[in-house]
Amino acid sequence: MSANPIIAPFPATRLRRLRQNANIRAMVTETDLSAHNLIWPIFVTEVTGAEGEIASMPGVERLTLDGAKRAAERAAELGIPSICIFPHSDQDLRTEGCERAWDPDNIGNLAIRAIKETVPELVVMTDIALDPYNANGHDGLVRDGVILNDESVEALVRMALVQAECGADLLGPSDMMDGRIGALRTALEANSHKDVAILSYAAKFASGFYGPFRDAVGASGRLVGDKKTYQVNPANREEALRCVARDLSEGADMVMVKPGLPYLDICREVKDRFGAPTFAYQVSGEYAMLEGAIRAGWLSRDTVAESLLCFRRAGCDGILTYFAPEVAEALAHK
Numbered sequence: 001m002s003a004n005p006i007i008a009p010f011p012a013t014r015l016r017r018l019r020q021n022a023n024i025r026a027m028v029t030e031t032d033l034s035a036h037n038l039i040w041p042i043f044v045t046e047v048t049g050a051e052g053e054i055a056s057m058p059g060v061e062r063l064t065l066d067g068a069k070r071a072a073e074r075a076a077e078l079g080i081p082s083i084c085i086f087p088h089s090d091q092d093l094r095t096e097g098c099e100r101a102w103d104p105d106n107i108g109n110l111a112i113r114a115i116k117e118t119v120p121e122l123v124v125m126t127d128i129a130l131d132p133y134n135a136n137g138h139d140g141l142v143r144d145g146v147i148l149n150d151e152s153v154e155a156l157v158r159m160a161l162v163q164a165e166c167g168a169d170l171l172g173p174s175d176m177m178d179g180r181i182g183a184l185r186t187a188l189e190a191n192s193h194k195d196v197a198i199l200s201y202a203a204k205f206a207s208g209f210y211g212p213f214r215d216a217v218g219a220s221g222r223l224v225g226d227k228k229t230y231q232v233n234p235a236n237r238e239e240a241l242r243c244v245a246r247d248l249s250e251g252a253d254m255v256m257v258k259p260g261l262p263y264l265d266i267c268r269e270v271k272d273r274f275g276a277p278t279f280a281y282q283v284s285g286e287y288a289m290l291e292g293a294i295r296a297g298w299l300s301r302d303t304v305a306e307s308l309l310c311f312r313r314a315g316c317d318g319i320l321t322y323f324a325p326e327v328a329e330a331l332a333h334k
C-alpha cells in the first residue's frame with residue numbers, strides 16, 4: 001500500500017464506483033487464493049481401528065497408509081503442491097526416550113515413503129517434534145519435569161535425518177527448542193541432504209487452539225503440564241518476531257506463524273519485516289470453530305474460503321489448512 005494514498009474529496013471520490021458489479025470488482029481485486037497456496041495436513045495412523053473421523057474435527061479423518069496414498073493422489077489432481085504428515089502412533093509404544101522418533105519404519109516415515117512412491121512430485125512436508133512418540137506428550141525430552149533443550153535438539157536432528165533419508169522434501173520443526181534450525185541445517189548439509197528445505201514453525205504460540213489436534217494424534221490425555229516453557233506467550237509480538245529473525249538467521253528457508261487467524265497481525269509483520277516465504281497454520285481449533293458453526297447452520301461455507309483469503313491479504317504465501325482439499329475442489333469448479 002502506498003504510504004500516502006491520494007483521495008479526492010467526495011463526490012469526486014466515490015469508492016462504491018469500483019464495487020458496482022462483479023467485473024469491475026474483479027478488476028480491482030488485490031489478493032487471490034489458489035490451490036498452490038495450500039498445504040494439506042493429514043493424520044496417518046498405525047493403530048488398527050483408529051482410522052476414520054476425528055470427533056472434534058468433523059470431516060477430517062485419521063488415514064491408513066493406503067488412505068494417505070489416496071490423499072496424495074487427490075492433492076495432485078487438485079493442484080495442491082504439498083501434504084504435511086502427522087503421525088498417530090501406538091500409545092503403548094510411546095517412551096520417555098522417544099526412540100521411535102528416528103525409527104525408519106515409524107508410521108510417519110512409512111507415510112513419507114508411501115506418498116513419494118505414489119506421487120513423487122508432491123512436496124512431502126513432515127513434522128519435527130518428539131510428541132508423537134513421547135510418553136508424556138511433550139515436544140522435547142523431559143527430565144525431572146524439565147524440558148531439556150540441547151538433548152532434545154540432538155534427538156530432533158536424528159529424527160530429521162531419517163525423515164530426509166525417507167524422502168521428505170520439507171521439514172517442519174514445530175518443537176520450538178532453541179538452536180534447532182542451525183543444528184538441522186548443519187546436519188542436513190553434512191549428510192548429503194542439502195536440498196531438503198526447512199519450513200520453521202518460527203512464531204508458534206502456546207495456544208489453546210491446538211486442542212482438537214491433540215485428540216487427533218492421541219496426545220490429549222498424555223500431556224503432563226503445558227508447553228509454555230518453549231512456545232511463545234500469545235501476548236508477545238516482539239518475542240515472536242525475534243524467533244522469526246533467529247530462525248531465518250540459522251538457515252530456515254520458510255517461516256510459519258501458528259495459530260493463524262487470531263495472529264494475522266504477526267503474519268503481516270513477519271512478511272513486511274523479513275520478506276521471506278511466510279506461511280500460517282490454520283490450526284485444528286480454527287477448523288473446529290468454522291466447521292462446527294457451518295454444520296450448525298450459523299455460518300455459510302463461504303467463510304472457509306474467506307478465511308483463507310484473509311491469510312493471503314495479511315501477507316502469507318501459503319496456508320496449512322485442513323480445508324485444503326475442499327477449497328481446492330471449490331476453486332477448480334469456479
Ligand SMILES: NCC(=O)CCC(=O)O
Pocket residue numbers: 127129174209210211212213214282283284285
Ligand atoms: N505441530 C502441529 C500442532 O502442534 C497443532 C496443529 C493444530 O492444532 O492443528
